[in-house]
Amino acid sequence: MTSPPLQERKKDVLRPLPDSYSPQYVEAAWYPWWEKQGYFKPEHGRKSVSEPNPRGVFMMCIPPPNVTGSLHLGHALTNAIQDCLTRWHRMRGETTLWNPGCDHAGIATQVVVEKKLMRERGMSRHDLGRDQFIQEVWKWKNEKGDRIYHQLKKLGSSLDWDRACFTMDPKLSYAVQEAFIRLHEDGVIYRSKRLVNWSCTLNSAISDIEVDKRELTGRTLLPVPGYKDKVEFGVLVSFAYKIEGSDEEVIVATTRIETMLGDTAVAVHPADPRYQHLKGKMVVHPFCDRKMPVVFDDFVDVSFGTGAVKITPAHDQNDYEVGNRHNLAFINIMDENGLLINVPPPFLGMKRFEARKAVLQALKDLGQFKEIKDNPMVVPVCSRSKDIVEPLLKPQWYVDCADMGKQAADAVREGRLKIIPDHHLKTWFNWMDNIRDWCISRQLWWGHRIPAYFVTVNDPSVKPGEDMDGHYWVSGRTEDEAKEKAAKRFNISTDKITLRQDEDVLDTWFSSGIFPFSIFGWPNETQDLSVFYPGTLLETGHDILFFWVARMVMMGLKLTGQLPFKEVYLHAVVRDAHGRKMSKSLGNVIDPLDVITGISLEGLYAQLNDSNLDPVEVEKAKQGQKSDYPSGIPECGTDALRFALCAYTSQGRDINLDVNRILGYRHFCNKLWNAVKFAMRSLGDSFVPSEKAQLSGQEGVSDRWVLSRLCAAVGLCNAGFQAYDFPAITTAIYNFWLYELCDVYLECVKPVFSRAEEDSVSQSQAAVCRQTLYTCLETGLRLLAPIMPFVGEELYQRLPRRQSQDASASIHVTSYPETAEFCWHSEEVDRQMDFVMTVVRTIRSLRADYNLTKTRADCYLQCIDSETVTLVEQYSLQIQTLSLSQTVQPVPATGAVPEGCAVAIASDRCTVNLMLKGLIDLEKEVAKLTVKKGELEKQMEKLRERMEKSDYKEKVPVKVQELDAEKLRQSQTELEKAKEAIDNFMRMM
Structure with a gap:
């Protein structure tokens, strides 16, 4: 339905309300009117945002959704909560700003545009070149990137759209550059060669949040991009290393047999008696002339396997640390594409998982293979490319987080920053107190290019010093500024300096980390920055507490000297009605717009057919949809969806949405x-x-x-x-x-x-x-x-x-x-009405018992004291109306109640007597109840016989026994009611 113009809308409300509620009718036109009137702007009703407001200021920035994003229930929950809070603060008269924004989503966006290029033009980004590819990304962003904004409006989100920010906008890009340069000059940002999460498909390092941990129970074949056949995981391969100069061997085990080509040691525990004689000994690599020491290290688990562990410092995080402790060689055996390097033939140039098979066979041929067995394990999978993540030794840019992490932890400990609910505090302190340095460089083209330059000095009189060593970097806002810095450092003229800007871009979380102040023009002293920073609240999901929230706190304290917000409210994660994680392959991913407008089962199927799932998963997902939504999803409307999401937030860490x-x-x-x-x-x-x-x-x-x-x-x-x-x-x-x-x-x-x-x-x-x-x-x-x-x-x-x-x-x-x-x-009025409603419910229950659906009966309320009589007289009209009684008459405790009434106790102060005489056929009712009584007695006798059998408790499942006991209790209650009613009717006859 298209929205009528404003004038039409205002006329529309003068007409009578339509007969029934229609979400489509109600939600059709209010949003554009709200926007046109400027209600979402903090300036509304004020001369300017800086005008003092005795009610205070409320500022919250949106967790910027990915520019590639499409609305999902997580977004719906986030926005329902944030919009409720924003509207409440606005209605309280505060100067209120909810600032929208969108994240450039480096990897996700690059992948989307690369796929589009290949699909439509058969080209890779390398065929286009960096500059042209980035133009293609901007073109895609300008055409498709606002989709999620339109969807947020459908949810009624009262954001000030005039202040919408994109993390690659010039204003925000300038802030990102400034943040990097300041932190680099302070020594907080530095360059180092370490292990990173590497995606061979993306050719980039990726953050921990982009790594899915896939749990395997044993041998499993998984698809890997670039491989025709599935690859085997979840097995432990044992093989032997020979001790140099003897026939003795040491057996080690690994889940990644191909990495043995990069082994530089074997480690055992210092207290393990089995290997004390190997101190100072070497083992021999079977495929090259490498001699490798046996090292003694506490990290080895004596009880696992043989108690001896192969060490590959360049391809495993634990081994990397062992390598540093024992000054071992770091041999990188894999290039950025996952091809083997620095290894002997025939393995040189092989793809990593083809080498897995070849190494295994070669060990068998040498007689050094021992066994292979199932091994439960976790496989790291790139969430973007579905590739298996490799730990790879690469030079990258890092942020030293030690001091910033301590400040962030202290801010919470001292109460300056509040995290709600407080059960997340343990996670916060665990992360902040044990924080590692943050790898911020990514090998992508789309993103904020790192403003750092590799320096080459073209002057033979300058000898490479400690800083040079072939690895001197300088940061700058421009290349000229960087040259000036380098020339000053080496005390030479700028014409003797050659610079090459780093090809890498910054991790998306870096620009997101300064979002609360970059959106207001930091580092410039703008009016918005002075009014709206620090903000009031951050509301987001607990799953990004470390990746985003902690980094905003650290960067805010470091770069502005202030916390970016006073409180953090973390909402739960939305799951399906059965408590399962939302997954396309389960068919339980719900698009909020489908809940708002409704969709048929066929429409849900069509969405699955358009997805990237393989045919087997599509069929499985269809079964899930048919089970959960046999008639599709009915039209619920935005208001009902928002109300449900808010009502569900009591469920703790997870929300099971039905x-x-x-x-x-x-x-x-x-x-x-x-x-x-x-x-x-x-x-x-x-x-x-x-x-x-x-x-x-x-x-x-x-x-x-x-x-x-x-x-x-x-x-x-x-x-x-x-x-x-x-x-x-x-x-x-x-x-x-x-x-x-x-x-x-x-x-x-x-x-x-x-x-x-x-x-x-x-x-x-x-x-x-x-x-x-x-x-x-x-x-x-x-x-x-x-x-x-x-x-x-x-x-x-x-x-x-x-x-x-x-x-x-x-x-x-x-x-x-x-x-x-x-x-x-008034507590007194509330107490009185509670009593009245108890009486009303008792009368209604009696009416239901005797099928008085349309007939009104006289009601006599026998009261324990004069105070209760007065109360009944005071509320007699309400009792009569709500209980559908003909008349309501209070009767003192000593007073007589006419014969022919059904009786029920409402409370210790009042007994209900409902006149039935003359309203029902007593003989017919007695006959009906007598039949029911006989049936109940037969059922109970049969049930008792079954329960009294000698083998009942041993053979019948406990749950069934509990159900039988409950059936017996219910039947007993019904039987007593039937007997009581029969006695009552007999007295009336």
Whole structure:
């Protein structure tokens, strides 16, 4: 549905509400109107953002989604929570900014554009060259990169789009360059040759977050890019190294047999008695003349295998550290493409996993192969390319995190930074207290190119010093600045200096790490930087606590001297209704837009057919979809989805999302719709709300009770927002609207409105009820608006306004209800109504027992004391209305109740007597109940016989025994009820 223009939309709200709630109708046009009116801008209603605001400032930046991204339920959860908070702060009158942005997503974007190039033009990026390829990426970004912004708008996200930032924008790129140069000049950024996570397919180092840990239980064949056949993993190969000058051998084991070509030692534990005689001995490599020492190191596990371990310092993290401790040789046997180098023929030039087979066969031929067996293990897989990640020794740029990590940990320990929920503190301190230096260089073309230059000095009089050694680097904002720095360092003229800029780009997390202040123009002293930095809150998923949150804290403290935010709220991870991780191959990945608009099962199948899954996985996924969504996903709407996501956040680290629950909240929207429709009819066209929401003193018991409940809901909602307790907010709103306003108050006022035409007393009472009803609707919608922005706005615009309110304003710039404004909470009235509702539920239960669906019966309430009699008299109209009774009459404890009543105890203060005589055929009821009693007795006898058998407890599963016991208990209860009813009817006859 296309959105009508603004004028049309404003006319539209003057028409009557459509008969039923339609998400498509409600959500069609409000968003462009909100944007056009500037409601999402912090300047709205102020001269400028720097104008002092006694209410304070709220600033939060969005976790920038990848430019390649498409909306998923994780985004939906993040944005539902963040938008609720933003709208709440805005309605509280604070200068409010929620700043949007998008991440350039180095690897993901490069992969997408490379695939597109190959698919459409049969070209690689190398065929195009760096400059032209980057132009292609920008072209793709400008055509496709805003897609996720449009999807975020569908979720109702109230972001200030005029401040949207892309991490490759000139303003942000300048900040990234400045951050690198400052940290390099301070010695915090340095260059070092170490092991990195290497993807041979991407030809780049990748971060830990881009490595999926695939757990194997044993031998498994996995597909690897660039290999026709699947490759074997999950096995442990044992082979022998010969001790130099003897026939003795040492048996070692490995899961990566090809790496033995780079072995430079064998390690054993210093206390292992089996190998003490090998001190000072060497082992001989079988494929070359390399002699390798036996080293003694505590890291060796004596109980694993033979207690002897092969050491490959250039291809394993543990071995790398052993190599450093024992000054071993580091032999790199693999190039960037995964081809073998620095190895003897016939292995030289082989692909790494082809060499795996060749080395195994060669060891067998030499007689040094021992055995191969299943081995549970974890295989590191590149999340982008699905390649097997290799530890590779490469020179890279690093950030020294020791001091920054300590400062970040101290900020939390000292309470300057708060992490919510606090069960994440253990993870935070574990990371910060044991932090490693951060590899920030990536071998990509798309991204922020590192502003560092390799220096060559063209002057024979300058002897390579400590800094030179062929590896001197200098950083600079321009090449000229870098030359000046290098010339000054060596005290020569710039014409004697030649520079070559590093080809690498920075890790995407580096630019994301300075996002909270780069978006405001840092390092320049801008107005936005002074007003909105530091921010108030960061809200994100706990899975990027280290990769993003920690780095923002470290970079913020280091580069600005301030924490980037005061609080971090970490939400849970969304899983499917069965608690499974979202996975395309399971068919349980839900697109939020499909929940919003609805989709058929065939439509879900079509999406799978368009995916990159192989045919077997597609069929498996289709079965999953058919099981979970046999009729597809019904249209739920944005408001219902947001409400469900907020209601679910109580589940801790994981959220198991059931689409049926979301549909339940769509029905809740329909209930709101019908309540407002009824209320609008009851208020009438001439209704004028009072100037303020206040008690007149004329309110009846129902009015006082519902206003007391409204006041309680206001308190719960505000407390919930302050504590980030979203389920408390949704529960308070749901309970007030559904169980208190709709189920009780609206039913109580219907007879008041119907009698209003009869006499002046009823008219006066109805007028008070109308003011109460209006206050409930208007305040209830304001409570609801941050979570359900569309239906909240639609219904609010239908209501008349108090004189103090702007008739044209959006609900989202009106004030959020506060307890001080609604101080009507009465514990006494609440207690009284609790008693009344207990009586009503008891009467309803009796009516159901005797099938009095349409017949109204007289009800006699036997009260224990005069106080209870007075209470029943006071609330008799409410009890009569809500219980569908003909009459309600209090009876003192000593008073007599007419014969012919069914009896039930409501509480220790009141017994319900429901007159049945003359309303039902007693003989027929007795006959029916007698048959039921006989059936129950037979069932119970049969069940007891089964349970009393001698082998029952041994042969029948415990769960079945528990079910049988429960069936027996239920049957016993039903039998007692049937007997009681028969006795009751017999007395009446």
